[in-house]
Amino acid sequence: MDALIAEFAPATTLPWQVIAVRLAVAVLLGGILGFERELADRPAGLRTHMLVCLASAVFAVIALEIVAMPVFSDDQVRADPIRLVEAITAGVAFLAAGFIIFKRGEVRGLTTGAGMWLAAATGLAAGLGLWTIAGLACFLGALVLALMRRLETQLDLKPPKNHGGGQASSQDG
Secondary structure, eight states, X not given: OHHHHHHHSOOOSSOHHHHHHHHHHXXXXXXXXXXXHHHTTOSSOHHHHHHHHHHHXXXXXXXXXXXXXXXXXXXXXXXXXXXXXXXXXXXXXXXXXXXXXXXXXXXXOHHHHHHHHHHHHHHHHHHXXXXXXXXXXXXXXXXXXXXXXXXXXXXXXXXXXXXXXXXXXXOOO
């Protein structure tokens, strides 16, 4: 019975409160990035960006914990933090590619895909406790999404969305 209790006892090097804050901040920042996509009525909106950001933060925390585990302290085991970045980037790129479509000579979904990629990077930074990078990435990403959409609308660079059942607009979304 003691072995079972020990199995589920907190054995992380980071205090659970730090882990909780990192994951919560990742969810918050992902929500900020996804909010604009939600307003633009895109398929990958608020929840998707929040989950991508959270998942990246979880992977970052797991990587930190793995490196600190005694079983991996052997000289034969080498930690390469770049592999974490590569794995998250590849995984999210695959997910984001699913939102990019080519239809009738138009490419759609690039902005949504890029937003998901940024959410992953932001979550990775939050998960690693790199607060300045996570905050600035989120702020600048949200600024680009909101201001550029407004500018495109004002300059009439993109036609308004067609909600009336006719042909879809050519927004990159």
